[in-house]
Amino acid sequence: MEKETTRKGAGPLETPQGVVLHIADLRVVFHTYVGTVHALSGIDLDLREGKITGLAGETGCGKSVTAKAVMQLLPSTAEVLSGRILFGGEDLVRKTPSEMDAIRGKRIGMIFQNPRAALNPLFTVEEQLYFLLHRHEHLGRKEARKRSLALLEAVRMGGAKKRLRSYPFELSTGMCQRVMIAMGLACSPKLFIADEPTTGLDVTVQAQVLELFKHLVYEVGSTALLITHDLGVIAETSDYMGVMYGGRMVEFGTTEDLIEHTLHPYTQGLLRSSFTGEDDDELHYIPGVVPDLRRPPSGCVFEARCAVCVEECRVSVPDMIEVENGHRVACFQAGAAGIADGGKAGSTRGER
Amino acid sequence: MRIGLLILRRLLLMIPVMVGVLVITFVIGRVIPADPVALLMGQENADEALVQQIRHDLGLDQPIWTQFYVYVRNITRGDFGMCWSTRNPVLDDLAVRLPATLELVIVSMIVCIVLAIPLGVYAAVKRDAFGDHVTRVASLVGVAVPGFWFGLLLIFFFYYYLRWAPPPMGRIGFRTTIVPVTGFNLIDSLLAGNLKAFGEVWAYLALPVAAVSLRKVAQLTRLVRSSMIEVLASDYIQTARAQGLRRSTINFRLGLKNGLLPPITQIGDMFGDLIGGAVVIELVFAWPGAGRWAVTSALAGDFGPIQAFVVICAAVRVLCFLVADILYAVIDPRIKY
Numbered sequence: 001m002e003k004e005t006t007r008k009g010a011g012p013l014e015t016p017q018g019v020v021l022h023i024a025d026l027r028v029v030f031h032t033y034v035g036t037v038h039a040l041s042g043i044d045l046d047l048r049e050g051k052i053t054g055l056a057g058e059t060g061c062g063k064s065v066t067a068k069a070v071m072q073l074l075p076s077t078a079e080v081l082s083g084r085i086l087f088g089g090e091d092l093v094r095k096t097p098s099e100m101d102a103i104r105g106k107r108i109g110m111i112f113q114n115p116r117a118a119l120n121p122l123f124t125v126e127e128q129l130y131f132l133l134h135r136h137e138h139l140g141r142k143e144a145r146k147r148s149l150a151l152l153e154a155v156r157m158g159g160a161k162k163r164l165r166s167y168p169f170e171l172s173t174g175m176c177q178r179v180m181i182a183m184g185l186a187c188s189p190k191l192f193i194a195d196e197p198t199t200g201l202d203v204t205v206q207a208q209v210l211e212l213f214k215h216l217v218y219e220v221g222s223t224a225l226l227i228t229h230d231l232g233v234i235a236e237t238s239d240y241m242g243v244m245y246g247g248r249m250v251e252f253g254t255t256e257d258l259i260e261h262t263l264h265p266y267t268q269g270l271l272r273s274s275f276t277g278e279d280d281d282e283l284h285y286i287p288g289v290v291p292d293l294r295r296p297p298s299g300c301v302f303e304a305r306c307a308v309c310v311e312e313c314r315v316s317v318p319d320m321i322e323v324e325n326g327h328r329v330a331c332f333q334a335g336a337a338g339i340a341d342g343g344k345a346g347s348t349r350g351e352r
Numbered sequence: 353m354r355i356g357l358l359i360l361r362r363l364l365l366m367i368p369v370m371v372g373v374l375v376i377t378f379v380i381g382r383v384i385p386a387d388p389v390a391l392l393m394g395q396e397n398a399d400e401a402l403v404q405q406i407r408h409d410l411g412l413d414q415p416i417w418t419q420f421y422v423y424v425r426n427i428t429r430g431d432f433g434m435c436w437s438t439r440n441p442v443l444d445d446l447a448v449r450l451p452a453t454l455e456l457v458i459v460s461m462i463v464c465i466v467l468a469i470p471l472g473v474y475a476a477v478k479r480d481a482f483g484d485h486v487t488r489v490a491s492l493v494g495v496a497v498p499g500f501w502f503g504l505l506l507i508f509f510f511y512y513y514l515r516w517a518p519p520p521m522g523r524i525g526f527r528t529t530i531v532p533v534t535g536f537n538l539i540d541s542l543l544a545g546n547l548k549a550f551g552e553v554w555a556y557l558a559l560p561v562a563a564v565s566l567r568k569v570a571q572l573t574r575l576v577r578s579s580m581i582e583v584l585a586s587d588y589i590q591t592a593r594a595q596g597l598r599r600s601t602i603n604f605r606l607g608l609k610n611g612l613l614p615p616i617t618q619i620g621d622m623f624g625d626l627i628g629g630a631v632v633i634e635l636v637f638a639w640p641g642a643g644r645w646a647v648t649s650a651l652a653g654d655f656g657p658i659q660a661f662v663v664i665c666a667a668v669r670v671l672c673f674l675v676a677d678i679l680y681a682v683i684d685p686r687i688k689y
């Protein structure tokens with residue numbers, strides 16, 4: 001789809017200090033046979049250098065679309081209505097496909113859910129690493145093999161030498177994800193995006209992979225975006241976290257702040273359903289279903305499922321406002337409903 | 353080696369298939385014609401003693417099981433019996449005509465593969481763009497149009513109307529002679545260093561090849577397209593895109609290998625299908641091949657040729673399965689053998 005339309009502002013392309021990726025007012029729709037899906041309705045997100053930022057939210061809230069927009073890998077049915085994605089002084093939204101090809105894999109690495117399907121079944125690990133290393137580092141077969149071996153050792157793959165000659169079907173799922181991580185970090189990218197990297201893995205394997213992920217991101221000096229619907233994963237790995245709902249960012253801050261001083265009722269609900277206390281054998285969940293993004297509500301997206309909503313929530317959309325240094329939330333009732341001892345419980349009016 | 357094991361197993365599997373084929377051809381030759389002897393002698397002079405003599409000579413007085421045993425035994429020795437109209441051994445007559453058929457079929461096969469794979473990949477990569485729609489409509493038409501009718505259409509336009517093509521009568525003009533060495537005119541004309549004849553052979557091949565391959569090109573294009581579309585939407589291709597690999601690497605080095613797996617089976621089938629399809633086309637173009645010979649003989653009540661033709665076709669088909677299986681196993685490491 002062409003991306004002509006009313007993209008906001010052609011301001012400076014410098015990212016704020018210490019920020020590797022700066023997403024501002026990103027709006028993405030999908031044109032489908034059953035109508036226009038408003039997948040992202042104005043996302044803001046800053047990824048701090050050298051930090052891991054988690055992105056949480058139920059399935060269908062727009063996490064993957066955000067990642068694909070950064071990679072410019074959206075399908076042709078998608079249209080970016082507005083927004084800027086600044087990376088290294090450039091707006092990725094305005095990049096041509098071939099310009100993006102030089103960035104993808106080299107300066108931004110990405111790995112996906114279901115690592116077994118993400119690897120090509122007909123090529124050995126070595127061949128798949130070779131394609132990547134040849135493309136971006138211009139390595140020949142021999143040098144690529146040496147580098148691949150080092151990479152597999154870096155992701156702590158047992159019997160790395162033998163594994164180079166393995167096909168994906170000969171590896172366990174955990175090993176496949178290690179290979180994916182090795183590929184993602186092969187060119188020491190400035191930014192590393194992991195979309196549900198541990199979903200579907202055994203709990204023990206999941207812990208190992210996360211540990212490895214964390215270790216390597218810090219070691220390589222990369223900046224990471226870790227997408228998952230599992231708050232437990234984010235709590236263990238991320239420095240910052242954002243919570244998305246219905247195509248919007250509803251809360252953002254340090255992981256500690258979000259968990260200790262939760263401000264948004266949705267975050268609160270997610271936390272309750274993820275972490276059940278010792279003496280609490282009730283199964284917590286958030287009643288209701290995610291909104292139909294073909295007809296997004298006119299007020300707050302979470303209003304229909306919110307226990308503390310007021311009249312205002314039905315009519316206007318709350319803006320993200322900063323409550324405490326760096327802790328931002330989009331809720332008129334922020335901090336209400338006995339949500340910990342969160343901040344100043346600010347509530348402001350969004351004008352839209 | 354492991355691949356040797358695969359080949360051996362498949363060769364063993366050929367045995368029951370070929371036995372089945374032999375039963376069928378035996379039935380065609382011995383049961384369907386009411387009385388082979390009458391056929392051989394003509395209807396009128398039915399001298400009873402002579403009839404009995406011939407019946408005995410042909411082994412027709414033996415029990416049917418014995419006849420089948422002898423039939424199979426003879427075939428394994430390369431003896432397909434006699435062609436009653438020419439009184440030559442069937443195999444000799446076949447050997448003269450088979451190269452004409454094979455030349456037609458092999459060239460068609462190459463044309464199919466060379467056209468269908470790039471077309472299919474192109475349509476998949478340009479999915480829903482104009483070029484894709486053109487390819488899709490064309491291949492749909494190609495699948496629907498009968499080959500013989502397309503052949504007649506080609507003759508009408510390129511021979512009768514435009515006068516570009518040589519007359520649809522055989523493999524080569526009657527003024528040109530090619531010394532038969534292999535029986536393949538393309539090869540023999542080159543062996544003789546006769547480039548003019550070589551060109552003429554191509555001219556005579558063009559229309560029948562087009563008529564034989566049309567349907568198969570269309571089928572294969574459609575299959576390659578749908579298989580490539582699935583591959584290009586797969587997770588592993590998304591990975592390749594996320595790695596910034598070049599479009600050409602993604603489409604051809606990676607995607608094509610995945611995308612060709614399903615069509616390989618069909619390509620294996622194709623050779624057999626082409627031989628079958630060639631029968632009708634040989635009739636349309638007066639092509640002196642084995643298919644036309646088998647059909648015209650059968651119409652004249654002579655079943656030896658068609659028996660031999662069916663056996664050969666079946667053997668070729670099974671061998672093609674084998675080759676396709678081997679190719680598949682070579683490409684796909686997940687196949688256990």
Ligand SMILES: Nc1ncnc2c1ncn2[C@@H]1O[C@H](COP(=O)(O)OP(=O)(O)O)[C@@H](O)[C@H]1O
Pocket residue numbers: 030032037038039057058059060061062063064065066075077293
């Ligand atoms: N190709 C597509 N066509 C139409 N809608 C899509 C497409 N991809 C995603 N969406 C929609 O966008 C929304 C966000 O999807 P996604 O980002 O994949 O969610 P998740 O947070 O689970 O990763 C969903 O409502 C989904 O239905």
Ligand SMILES: [Mg+2]
Pocket residue numbers: 063064065195196
């Ligand atoms: Mg997702």
